[in-house]
Amino acid sequence: MQLTNRSKLVVKKEMTFAEKIYLPAILSGVVITIKHLFRRKATVKYPEKQREISEIWRGQHVLKRDDKGAERCTACGLCAVACPAEAITMVAAERKKGEENLYREEKYAATYEINMLRCIFCGLCEEACPKEAIFLTDRIVSTDYERNGFIYGKDKLVEDVNERIDVTVRQTPAVLAFKEQKKLSHNK
Amino acid sequence: MTEFLIYKLILVGSVFGITLFVAAYSTYAERKVAAFLQDRVGPDRAGPFGIFQPLADGMKFIYKEEIIPVVSNKFLFILGPCLAMLTAMMAGVLIPWGDTLIIGGKTYSLQIADLNVGVLYVFGVVSIGVYGIMIGGWASNNKFSLLGAIRASAQMISYEIAMGLSIIAFVIMTGTLSLGEISAQQAGGVGGDWNMWNVVYQPLGFLIFIVCAFAECNRTPFDLPECETELVGGYHTEYSSMKLGFYLFAEYINMFVSSAMISTLYFGGYNFPFMNDLGLDHNTISIIGTLMLFAKISFFIFFFMWIRWTIPRFRYDQLMNLGWKVLIPLSVANIFITGLVMLLIDKL
Numbered sequence: 001m002q003l004t005n006r007s008k009l010v011v012k013k014e015m016t017f018a019e020k021i022y023l024p025a026i027l028s029g030v031v032i033t034i035k036h037l038f039r040r041k042a043t044v045k046y047p048e049k050q051r052e053i054s055e056i057w058r059g060q061h062v063l064k065r066d067d068k069g070a071e072r073c074t075a076c077g078l079c080a081v082a083c084p085a086e087a088i089t090m091v092a093a094e095r096k097k098g099e100e101n102l103y104r105e106e107k108y109a110a111t112y113e114i115n116m117l118r119c120i121f122c123g124l125c126e127e128a129c130p131k132e133a134i135f136l137t138d139r140i141v142s143t144d145y146e147r148n149g150f151i152y153g154k155d156k157l158v159e160d161v162n163e164r165i166d167v168t169v170r171q172t173p174a175v176l177a178f179k180e181q182k183k184l185s186h187n188k
Numbered sequence: 189m190t191e192f193l194i195y196k197l198i199l200v201g202s203v204f205g206i207t208l209f210v211a212a213y214s215t216y217a218e219r220k221v222a223a224f225l226q227d228r229v230g231p232d233r234a235g236p237f238g239i240f241q242p243l244a245d246g247m248k249f250i251y252k253e254e255i256i257p258v259v260s261n262k263f264l265f266i267l268g269p270c271l272a273m274l275t276a277m278m279a280g281v282l283i284p285w286g287d288t289l290i291i292g293g294k295t296y297s298l299q300i301a302d303l304n305v306g307v308l309y310v311f312g313v314v315s316i317g318v319y320g321i322m323i324g325g326w327a328s329n330n331k332f333s334l335l336g337a338i339r340a341s342a343q344m345i346s347y348e349i350a351m352g353l354s355i356i357a358f359v360i361m362t363g364t365l366s367l368g369e370i371s372a373q374q375a376g377g378v379g380g381d382w383n384m385w386n387v388v389y390q391p392l393g394f395l396i397f398i399v400c401a402f403a404e405c406n407r408t409p410f411d412l413p414e415c416e417t418e419l420v421g422g423y424h425t426e427y428s429s430m431k432l433g434f435y436l437f438a439e440y441i442n443m444f445v446s447s448a449m450i451s452t453l454y455f456g457g458y459n460f461p462f463m464n465d466l467g468l469d470h471n472t473i474s475i476i477g478t479l480m481l482f483a484k485i486s487f488f489i490f491f492f493m494w495i496r497w498t499i500p501r502f503r504y505d506q507l508m509n510l511g512w513k514v515l516i517p518l519s520v521a522n523i524f525i526t527g528l529v530m531l532l533i534d535k536l
Contacts, residue, residue, distance in 0.1 A: 037221075042228065
Protein backbone atom coordinates (compact mmCIF):
# COMPACT_ATOMS: atom_id res chain seq x y z
CA MET A 1 0.00 0.00 0.00
CA GLN A 2 1.43 3.35 -0.96
CA LEU A 3 0.57 6.09 1.51
CA THR A 4 2.58 8.93 0.03
CA ASN A 5 4.45 9.49 -3.18
CA ARG A 6 7.60 10.35 -1.25
CA SER A 7 8.62 6.76 -0.56
CA LYS A 8 11.81 5.56 -2.19
CA LEU A 9 12.84 2.08 -3.17
CA VAL A 10 15.84 0.94 -1.12
CA VAL A 11 18.54 -0.57 -3.29
CA LYS A 12 21.45 -2.37 -1.71
CA LYS A 13 24.11 -1.27 -4.12
CA GLU A 14 27.51 -2.93 -4.30
CA MET A 15 30.28 -0.50 -3.47
CA THR A 16 32.58 0.42 -6.33
CA PHE A 17 36.30 -0.31 -6.02
CA ALA A 18 37.06 3.31 -5.10
CA GLU A 19 34.51 3.15 -2.31
CA LYS A 20 35.75 -0.23 -1.12
CA ILE A 21 39.31 0.92 -0.47
CA TYR A 22 37.98 3.85 1.59
CA LEU A 23 41.05 5.96 0.86
CA PRO A 24 39.54 8.46 -1.65
CA ALA A 25 36.66 9.13 0.74
CA ILE A 26 39.03 9.52 3.70
CA LEU A 27 41.24 11.84 1.66
CA SER A 28 38.33 14.11 0.75
CA GLY A 29 37.17 14.08 4.38
CA VAL A 30 40.62 15.01 5.59
CA VAL A 31 40.71 17.94 3.14
CA ILE A 32 37.39 19.19 4.48
CA THR A 33 38.50 19.05 8.11
CA ILE A 34 41.84 20.74 7.47
CA LYS A 35 39.97 23.64 5.90
CA HIS A 36 38.06 24.05 9.15
CA LEU A 37 41.34 24.32 11.05
CA PHE A 38 41.89 27.76 9.54
CA ARG A 39 38.29 28.93 9.67
CA ARG A 40 37.13 31.74 11.89
CA LYS A 41 36.03 30.27 15.21
CA ALA A 42 32.37 30.56 16.15
CA THR A 43 33.14 30.80 19.87
CA VAL A 44 32.51 34.02 21.77
CA LYS A 45 34.79 34.19 24.84
CA TYR A 46 31.89 35.12 27.04
CA PRO A 47 32.92 36.83 30.25
CA GLU A 48 35.54 38.96 28.50
CA LYS A 49 33.51 39.52 25.39
CA GLN A 50 29.74 39.72 25.10
CA ARG A 51 27.78 38.73 22.08
CA GLU A 52 25.97 41.58 20.38
CA ILE A 53 22.35 41.40 21.45
CA SER A 54 19.18 42.71 19.86
CA GLU A 55 17.75 45.96 21.21
CA ILE A 56 14.58 44.17 22.24
CA TRP A 57 16.53 41.42 24.06
CA ARG A 58 14.73 40.20 27.17
CA GLY A 59 17.08 39.51 30.06
CA GLN A 60 17.06 39.77 33.84
CA HIS A 61 14.04 41.56 35.32
CA VAL A 62 14.04 44.79 37.25
CA LEU A 63 11.42 46.20 39.65
CA LYS A 64 11.33 49.92 38.96
CA ARG A 65 10.99 52.75 41.44
CA ASP A 66 9.19 55.99 40.59
CA ASP A 67 10.81 59.43 40.31
CA LYS A 68 10.80 59.89 44.09
CA GLY A 69 12.38 56.51 44.70
CA ALA A 70 9.27 54.68 45.88
CA GLU A 71 8.60 51.14 44.64
CA ARG A 72 5.98 51.04 41.92
CA CYS A 73 4.84 47.46 42.50
CA THR A 74 1.51 47.10 44.27
CA ALA A 75 1.53 43.31 44.46
CA CYS A 76 -1.58 43.01 42.32
CA GLY A 77 -0.39 39.61 41.11
CA LEU A 78 -1.18 40.16 37.42
CA CYS A 79 2.39 39.28 36.48
CA ALA A 80 2.16 36.02 38.42
CA VAL A 81 -1.10 35.21 36.65
CA ALA A 82 0.32 36.09 33.25
CA CYS A 83 3.47 34.07 33.78
CA PRO A 84 3.25 30.88 31.68
CA ALA A 85 6.14 29.28 33.57
CA GLU A 86 4.71 30.12 37.00
CA ALA A 87 8.01 31.56 38.04
CA ILE A 88 6.72 34.55 39.99
CA THR A 89 5.51 34.48 43.58
CA MET A 90 4.77 37.38 45.89
CA VAL A 91 3.36 38.26 49.28
CA ALA A 92 1.41 41.50 49.57
CA ALA A 93 1.48 43.81 52.59
CA GLU A 94 -0.17 47.05 53.63
CA ARG A 95 1.81 50.24 53.73
CA LYS A 96 2.15 51.73 57.21
CA LYS A 97 2.35 55.37 58.17
CA GLY A 98 5.72 56.88 57.44
CA GLU A 99 6.52 54.49 54.62
CA GLU A 100 5.15 56.75 51.89
CA ASN A 101 8.62 57.42 50.57
CA LEU A 102 9.26 53.67 50.20
CA TYR A 103 6.11 52.46 48.46
CA ARG A 104 4.04 54.44 46.00
CA GLU A 105 0.61 53.04 46.87
CA GLU A 106 -1.12 51.64 49.92
CA LYS A 107 -0.34 48.05 49.04
CA TYR A 108 3.11 46.73 48.23
CA ALA A 109 5.01 43.47 47.73
CA ALA A 110 6.61 42.34 50.99
CA THR A 111 8.39 39.56 49.12
CA TYR A 112 8.68 39.23 45.39
CA GLU A 113 10.51 36.25 43.97
CA ILE A 114 11.28 35.16 40.44
CA ASN A 115 12.69 31.69 39.90
CA MET A 116 15.17 32.26 37.12
CA LEU A 117 15.36 28.53 36.38
CA ARG A 118 11.65 28.47 35.60
CA CYS A 119 11.52 31.83 33.83
CA ILE A 120 11.42 31.59 30.04
CA PHE A 121 11.99 35.33 29.53
CA CYS A 122 8.83 35.72 27.45
CA GLY A 123 8.14 39.21 28.83
CA LEU A 124 4.46 38.58 29.55
CA CYS A 125 4.92 39.91 33.11
CA GLU A 126 6.09 43.18 31.65
CA GLU A 127 3.07 43.34 29.36
CA ALA A 128 0.67 42.44 32.16
CA CYS A 129 1.98 45.00 34.65
CA PRO A 130 -0.51 47.90 34.96
CA LYS A 131 1.84 49.93 37.15
CA GLU A 132 4.90 49.96 34.86
CA ALA A 133 6.78 48.27 37.68
CA ILE A 134 8.43 45.21 36.16
CA PHE A 135 10.60 45.34 33.07
CA LEU A 136 12.95 42.96 31.37
CA THR A 137 16.40 44.44 30.82
CA ASP A 138 19.41 43.67 28.65
CA ARG A 139 21.30 42.12 31.57
CA ILE A 140 22.19 38.42 31.49
CA VAL A 141 21.24 36.26 34.48
CA SER A 142 24.49 35.03 35.95
CA THR A 143 25.32 31.46 36.80
CA ASP A 144 25.27 29.91 40.26
CA TYR A 145 26.37 26.70 41.94
CA GLU A 146 23.07 26.12 43.75
CA ARG A 147 19.43 26.12 42.78
CA ASN A 148 18.53 28.48 45.62
CA GLY A 149 20.80 31.07 44.08
CA PHE A 150 18.50 31.33 41.08
CA ILE A 151 15.48 32.42 43.13
CA TYR A 152 15.85 36.16 42.86
CA GLY A 153 14.23 38.11 45.69
CA LYS A 154 13.62 41.81 46.05
CA ASP A 155 17.27 42.33 46.98
CA LYS A 156 18.29 41.44 43.43
CA LEU A 157 15.23 42.61 41.52
CA VAL A 158 14.45 46.08 42.86
CA GLU A 159 16.65 48.73 41.34
CA ASP A 160 18.92 50.81 43.54
CA VAL A 161 17.72 54.37 44.22
CA ASN A 162 21.05 55.83 43.19
CA GLU A 163 21.74 53.42 40.35
CA ARG A 164 18.66 53.46 38.20
CA ILE A 165 18.46 50.88 35.44
CA ASP A 166 17.62 52.23 32.04
CA VAL A 167 14.75 50.28 30.50
CA THR A 168 14.00 52.68 27.68
CA VAL A 169 16.37 50.88 25.29
CA ARG A 170 14.03 47.94 24.96
CA GLN A 171 10.91 50.11 24.70
CA THR A 172 11.11 50.59 20.94
CA PRO A 173 7.98 51.89 19.13
CA ALA A 174 7.27 48.36 17.97
CA VAL A 175 7.38 47.01 21.51
CA LEU A 176 5.20 49.86 22.80
CA ALA A 177 2.60 49.31 20.09
CA PHE A 178 2.54 45.62 20.90
CA LYS A 179 2.12 46.29 24.61
CA GLU A 180 -0.69 48.77 23.90
CA GLN A 181 -2.65 46.19 21.99
CA LYS A 182 -2.14 43.59 24.71
CA LYS A 183 -3.18 46.04 27.36
CA LEU A 184 -6.45 46.61 25.55
CA SER A 185 -7.15 42.92 25.27
CA HIS A 186 -6.52 42.23 28.94
CA ASN A 187 -8.64 45.20 29.99
CA LYS A 188 -11.63 43.68 28.26
CA MET B 189 81.83 1.81 33.57
CA THR B 190 80.32 4.36 35.98
CA GLU B 191 80.53 6.93 33.24
CA PHE B 192 78.64 4.60 30.92
CA LEU B 193 75.97 4.01 33.56
CA ILE B 194 75.53 7.71 34.27
CA TYR B 195 75.25 8.49 30.56
CA LYS B 196 72.65 5.76 30.06
CA LEU B 197 70.79 6.86 33.19
CA ILE B 198 70.60 10.44 31.96
CA LEU B 199 69.40 9.21 28.58
CA VAL B 200 66.76 6.93 30.08
CA GLY B 201 65.61 9.68 32.44
CA SER B 202 65.28 12.25 29.69
CA VAL B 203 63.49 9.86 27.31
CA PHE B 204 61.11 8.94 30.16
CA GLY B 205 60.50 12.60 30.93
CA ILE B 206 60.05 13.58 27.31
CA THR B 207 57.65 10.71 26.70
CA LEU B 208 55.48 11.72 29.65
CA PHE B 209 55.65 15.38 28.67
CA VAL B 210 54.68 14.71 25.06
CA ALA B 211 51.87 12.38 26.17
CA ALA B 212 50.54 15.00 28.60
CA TYR B 213 50.61 17.68 25.96
CA SER B 214 49.05 15.31 23.42
CA THR B 215 45.91 15.36 25.56
CA TYR B 216 45.94 19.14 25.36
CA ALA B 217 46.70 19.03 21.64
CA GLU B 218 43.91 16.53 21.11
CA ARG B 219 41.38 18.88 22.66
CA LYS B 220 42.74 21.86 20.77
CA VAL B 221 42.83 20.07 17.41
CA ALA B 222 39.33 18.72 18.00
CA ALA B 223 38.14 22.21 18.80
CA PHE B 224 39.83 23.82 15.81
CA LEU B 225 38.52 21.22 13.40
CA GLN B 226 35.03 21.94 14.74
CA ASP B 227 35.37 25.74 14.56
CA ARG B 228 35.74 26.11 18.34
CA VAL B 229 38.67 27.39 20.42
CA GLY B 230 39.08 24.54 22.91
CA PRO B 231 40.47 24.82 26.44
CA ASP B 232 41.79 28.35 27.00
CA ARG B 233 41.18 29.09 30.68
CA ALA B 234 44.15 27.45 32.46
CA GLY B 235 47.01 29.80 31.66
CA PRO B 236 47.60 31.58 28.33
CA PHE B 237 45.86 29.57 25.58
CA GLY B 238 45.13 26.94 28.23
CA ILE B 239 48.68 25.55 28.24
CA PHE B 240 48.37 24.44 31.88
CA GLN B 241 45.35 22.32 31.01
CA PRO B 242 47.28 18.99 31.25
CA LEU B 243 48.36 19.95 34.80
CA ALA B 244 44.78 20.76 35.73
CA ASP B 245 43.56 17.50 34.20
CA GLY B 246 46.24 15.53 36.06
CA MET B 247 45.32 17.21 39.36
CA LYS B 248 41.69 16.39 38.74
CA PHE B 249 42.50 12.73 38.13
CA ILE B 250 44.51 12.50 41.35
CA TYR B 251 41.87 14.16 43.52
CA LYS B 252 38.93 12.18 42.16
CA GLU B 253 37.36 9.47 44.26
CA GLU B 254 38.89 6.09 43.68
CA ILE B 255 36.34 3.35 43.25
CA ILE B 256 37.24 -0.34 43.13
CA PRO B 257 34.11 -2.45 42.59
CA VAL B 258 33.46 -5.02 45.33
CA VAL B 259 32.92 -7.80 42.82
CA SER B 260 36.15 -7.10 40.98
CA ASN B 261 39.38 -9.00 41.34
CA LYS B 262 41.31 -6.35 43.24
CA PHE B 263 44.84 -7.44 42.37
CA LEU B 264 44.16 -7.72 38.64
CA PHE B 265 42.05 -4.56 38.71
CA ILE B 266 45.11 -2.61 39.84
CA LEU B 267 47.51 -4.58 37.65
CA GLY B 268 45.60 -3.70 34.44
CA PRO B 269 46.39 0.01 34.18
CA CYS B 270 49.93 -0.55 35.51
CA LEU B 271 50.61 -3.05 32.75
CA ALA B 272 49.11 -0.75 30.10
CA MET B 273 51.35 2.09 31.28
CA LEU B 274 54.45 -0.10 31.61
CA THR B 275 54.27 -1.63 28.15
CA ALA B 276 53.54 1.76 26.63
CA MET B 277 56.70 3.18 28.20
CA MET B 278 58.91 0.20 27.30
CA ALA B 279 58.87 0.60 23.53
CA GLY B 280 60.55 4.01 23.68
CA VAL B 281 63.86 2.39 24.67
CA LEU B 282 64.69 1.36 21.13
CA ILE B 283 63.90 4.51 19.19
CA PRO B 284 67.09 6.21 17.96
CA TRP B 285 66.33 9.75 19.10
CA GLY B 286 69.29 11.17 17.20
CA ASP B 287 72.68 10.50 15.67
CA THR B 288 75.76 10.34 17.89
CA LEU B 289 77.09 13.25 19.93
CA ILE B 290 80.87 13.66 20.21
CA ILE B 291 81.81 15.22 23.55
CA GLY B 292 85.46 15.35 24.58
CA GLY B 293 86.55 12.89 21.94
CA LYS B 294 84.04 10.29 23.07
CA THR B 295 81.05 9.20 21.04
CA TYR B 296 77.68 9.04 22.73
CA SER B 297 74.75 7.44 20.95
CA LEU B 298 71.32 9.00 21.45
CA GLN B 299 69.70 5.58 21.46
CA ILE B 300 69.26 3.83 24.78
CA ALA B 301 69.72 0.29 23.46
CA ASP B 302 70.41 -0.69 19.87
CA LEU B 303 69.15 -4.27 19.90
CA ASN B 304 69.91 -6.21 16.76
CA VAL B 305 66.33 -7.54 16.94
CA GLY B 306 64.85 -4.09 17.66
CA VAL B 307 61.76 -4.35 15.49
CA LEU B 308 60.93 -7.76 16.98
CA TYR B 309 61.31 -6.38 20.49
CA VAL B 310 58.88 -3.56 19.73
CA PHE B 311 56.35 -6.05 18.41
CA GLY B 312 56.78 -8.17 21.51
CA VAL B 313 56.17 -5.22 23.82
CA VAL B 314 53.21 -3.98 21.81
CA SER B 315 51.58 -7.41 21.95
CA ILE B 316 51.97 -7.46 25.75
CA GLY B 317 50.03 -4.18 25.74
CA VAL B 318 46.88 -6.19 24.99
CA TYR B 319 47.15 -7.78 28.43
CA GLY B 320 46.74 -4.44 30.19
CA ILE B 321 43.40 -3.93 28.49
CA MET B 322 42.33 -7.57 28.70
CA ILE B 323 43.14 -7.92 32.40
CA GLY B 324 41.53 -4.59 33.25
CA GLY B 325 38.34 -5.46 31.37
CA TRP B 326 38.12 -8.93 32.83
CA ALA B 327 38.90 -7.94 36.42
CA SER B 328 36.16 -5.29 36.42
CA ASN B 329 33.53 -8.05 36.40
CA ASN B 330 31.27 -5.95 34.22
CA LYS B 331 29.80 -7.10 30.94
CA PHE B 332 30.56 -3.87 29.13
CA SER B 333 34.16 -3.95 30.30
CA LEU B 334 34.53 -7.57 29.28
CA LEU B 335 32.99 -6.98 25.85
CA GLY B 336 35.25 -3.98 25.35
CA ALA B 337 38.29 -5.96 26.40
CA ILE B 338 37.41 -8.86 24.10
CA ARG B 339 36.92 -6.48 21.23
CA ALA B 340 40.20 -4.78 21.99
CA SER B 341 42.20 -7.98 22.15
CA ALA B 342 40.58 -9.46 19.04
CA GLN B 343 41.22 -6.24 17.16
CA MET B 344 44.80 -5.81 18.30
CA ILE B 345 45.77 -9.43 17.65
CA SER B 346 44.17 -9.35 14.17
CA TYR B 347 45.94 -6.19 13.16
CA GLU B 348 49.26 -7.30 14.62
CA ILE B 349 49.42 -10.00 11.93
CA ALA B 350 49.07 -7.53 9.07
CA MET B 351 51.52 -5.19 10.78
CA GLY B 352 54.06 -7.96 11.20
CA LEU B 353 53.70 -9.06 7.59
CA SER B 354 54.16 -5.50 6.34
CA ILE B 355 57.33 -5.32 8.41
CA ILE B 356 58.65 -8.56 6.89
CA ALA B 357 58.61 -6.94 3.46
CA PHE B 358 60.34 -3.96 5.02
CA VAL B 359 63.04 -6.16 6.54
CA ILE B 360 63.63 -7.95 3.23
CA MET B 361 64.51 -4.52 1.86
CA THR B 362 66.64 -3.17 4.71
CA GLY B 363 68.28 -6.47 5.65
CA THR B 364 68.35 -5.57 9.34
CA LEU B 365 66.03 -5.49 12.34
CA SER B 366 68.08 -2.93 14.27
CA LEU B 367 66.34 0.43 14.43
CA GLY B 368 69.68 2.23 14.71
CA GLU B 369 70.89 0.72 11.44
CA ILE B 370 67.56 1.35 9.72
CA SER B 371 67.88 5.03 10.64
CA ALA B 372 71.47 5.17 9.51
CA GLN B 373 70.59 3.61 6.15
CA GLN B 374 68.27 6.49 5.39
CA ALA B 375 70.94 9.12 5.94
CA GLY B 376 71.33 11.92 3.46
CA GLY B 377 68.14 12.03 1.49
CA VAL B 378 67.57 14.86 -0.94
CA GLY B 379 70.75 16.79 -1.60
CA GLY B 380 74.30 15.90 -2.61
CA ASP B 381 74.05 12.24 -1.69
CA TRP B 382 70.89 10.89 -3.24
CA ASN B 383 69.14 8.49 -0.84
CA MET B 384 65.39 8.29 -0.42
CA TRP B 385 63.48 7.49 2.74
CA ASN B 386 62.00 4.02 3.04
CA VAL B 387 58.46 5.26 2.41
CA VAL B 388 59.37 5.76 -1.25
CA TYR B 389 60.38 2.11 -1.63
CA GLN B 390 57.60 0.71 0.55
CA PRO B 391 54.47 2.83 -0.06
CA LEU B 392 52.06 -0.11 0.30
CA GLY B 393 53.90 -1.39 3.35
CA PHE B 394 53.70 2.07 4.89
CA LEU B 395 49.97 2.28 4.22
CA ILE B 396 49.35 -1.09 5.86
CA PHE B 397 51.63 -0.20 8.74
CA ILE B 398 49.93 3.11 9.51
CA VAL B 399 46.43 1.60 9.30
CA CYS B 400 47.53 -1.13 11.70
CA ALA B 401 49.15 1.45 13.96
CA PHE B 402 45.79 3.20 14.23
CA ALA B 403 44.18 -0.11 15.16
CA GLU B 404 46.91 -0.98 17.66
CA CYS B 405 46.53 2.36 19.43
CA ASN B 406 42.74 1.95 19.54
CA ARG B 407 42.33 5.24 17.75
CA THR B 408 39.45 6.26 15.49
CA PRO B 409 38.33 4.74 13.13
CA PHE B 410 39.27 1.63 15.10
CA ASP B 411 38.26 2.79 18.59
CA LEU B 412 35.72 0.04 19.10
CA PRO B 413 37.09 -1.05 22.49
CA GLU B 414 35.75 2.15 24.04
CA CYS B 415 32.76 2.63 21.84
CA GLU B 416 30.58 4.90 24.01
CA THR B 417 27.35 4.31 22.13
CA GLU B 418 27.45 0.55 22.61
CA LEU B 419 29.76 -0.21 25.52
CA VAL B 420 29.53 2.78 27.89
CA GLY B 421 33.30 3.22 28.26
CA GLY B 422 34.52 -0.16 27.04
CA TYR B 423 37.25 -1.85 29.04
CA HIS B 424 37.67 1.13 31.40
CA THR B 425 33.99 1.51 32.32
CA GLU B 426 34.62 0.66 35.99
CA TYR B 427 37.81 2.66 36.32
CA SER B 428 38.03 6.01 38.02
CA SER B 429 40.62 8.43 39.33
CA MET B 430 44.27 8.00 38.33
CA LYS B 431 43.77 4.39 37.19
CA LEU B 432 41.50 5.68 34.44
CA GLY B 433 44.09 8.38 33.89
CA PHE B 434 46.74 5.70 33.36
CA TYR B 435 44.67 4.00 30.69
CA LEU B 436 44.00 7.24 28.87
CA PHE B 437 47.60 8.29 29.30
CA ALA B 438 48.87 4.94 27.99
CA GLU B 439 46.85 5.54 24.83
CA TYR B 440 48.66 8.82 24.24
CA ILE B 441 52.06 7.29 25.00
CA ASN B 442 51.27 4.53 22.51
CA MET B 443 50.39 7.18 19.99
CA PHE B 444 53.72 8.93 20.61
CA VAL B 445 55.68 5.69 20.30
CA SER B 446 53.89 4.65 17.12
CA SER B 447 54.51 8.08 15.63
CA ALA B 448 58.17 7.67 16.54
CA MET B 449 58.22 4.20 14.98
CA ILE B 450 56.58 5.42 11.76
CA SER B 451 59.04 8.29 11.56
CA THR B 452 62.02 6.02 12.20
CA LEU B 453 61.04 3.18 9.92
CA TYR B 454 59.56 5.02 6.98
CA PHE B 455 60.42 8.71 7.22
CA GLY B 456 64.16 8.68 7.80
CA GLY B 457 64.20 8.97 11.59
CA TYR B 458 66.55 11.76 12.60
CA ASN B 459 67.71 12.36 9.02
CA PHE B 460 66.58 15.35 7.06
CA PRO B 461 67.11 16.61 3.49
CA PHE B 462 70.35 18.47 2.70
CA MET B 463 71.84 17.35 6.03
CA ASN B 464 75.27 16.72 4.53
CA ASP B 465 75.29 19.81 2.31
CA LEU B 466 74.99 22.39 5.09
CA GLY B 467 78.63 22.04 6.10
CA LEU B 468 77.84 22.10 9.82
CA ASP B 469 79.78 20.07 12.37
CA HIS B 470 78.61 16.65 13.49
CA ASN B 471 77.08 17.65 16.84
CA THR B 472 74.97 20.46 15.38
CA ILE B 473 73.66 18.14 12.68
CA SER B 474 72.78 15.59 15.38
CA ILE B 475 70.86 18.13 17.42
CA ILE B 476 68.99 19.45 14.38
CA GLY B 477 68.29 15.83 13.45
CA THR B 478 66.75 15.15 16.86
CA LEU B 479 64.58 18.23 16.47
CA MET B 480 63.59 17.06 12.99
CA LEU B 481 62.63 13.67 14.40
CA PHE B 482 60.39 15.39 16.93
CA ALA B 483 58.89 17.51 14.16
CA LYS B 484 58.05 14.35 12.24
CA ILE B 485 56.62 12.73 15.39
CA SER B 486 54.51 15.83 16.06
CA PHE B 487 53.17 15.71 12.54
CA PHE B 488 52.14 12.08 12.93
CA ILE B 489 50.52 12.75 16.30
CA PHE B 490 48.60 15.55 14.62
CA PHE B 491 47.72 13.14 11.81
CA PHE B 492 46.31 10.67 14.34
CA MET B 493 44.09 13.41 15.76
CA TRP B 494 43.21 14.79 12.36
CA ILE B 495 41.92 11.37 11.27
CA ARG B 496 40.08 10.94 14.56
CA TRP B 497 38.05 14.08 14.06
CA THR B 498 37.39 13.35 10.40
CA ILE B 499 35.97 9.87 10.07
CA PRO B 500 33.52 7.82 12.13
CA ARG B 501 34.37 4.42 13.57
CA PHE B 502 34.02 1.14 11.71
CA ARG B 503 31.35 -1.38 12.40
CA TYR B 504 32.83 -4.45 14.07
CA ASP B 505 32.36 -6.79 11.09
CA GLN B 506 33.82 -4.13 8.79
CA LEU B 507 36.83 -3.93 11.07
CA MET B 508 37.41 -7.67 10.95
CA ASN B 509 36.81 -7.74 7.18
CA LEU B 510 39.38 -5.04 6.66
CA GLY B 511 41.92 -6.71 8.90
CA TRP B 512 41.65 -10.30 7.68
CA LYS B 513 40.37 -10.06 4.13
CA VAL B 514 42.09 -6.92 2.91
CA LEU B 515 45.19 -6.01 4.90
CA ILE B 516 46.64 -9.51 5.37
CA PRO B 517 46.38 -10.52 1.66
CA LEU B 518 47.75 -7.10 0.71
CA SER B 519 50.73 -7.42 3.01
CA VAL B 520 51.44 -10.94 1.74
CA ALA B 521 51.34 -9.59 -1.81
CA ASN B 522 53.68 -6.83 -0.68
CA ILE B 523 56.16 -9.43 0.59
CA PHE B 524 56.13 -11.20 -2.79
CA ILE B 525 56.54 -8.00 -4.77
CA THR B 526 59.36 -6.81 -2.53
CA GLY B 527 61.09 -10.20 -2.76
CA LEU B 528 60.77 -10.23 -6.53
CA VAL B 529 62.15 -6.73 -6.91
CA MET B 530 65.05 -7.48 -4.56
CA LEU B 531 65.85 -10.61 -6.59
CA LEU B 532 65.78 -8.66 -9.86
CA ILE B 533 68.06 -5.97 -8.43
CA ASP B 534 70.50 -8.69 -7.33
CA LYS B 535 70.48 -10.24 -10.82
CA LEU B 536 71.12 -6.96 -12.62
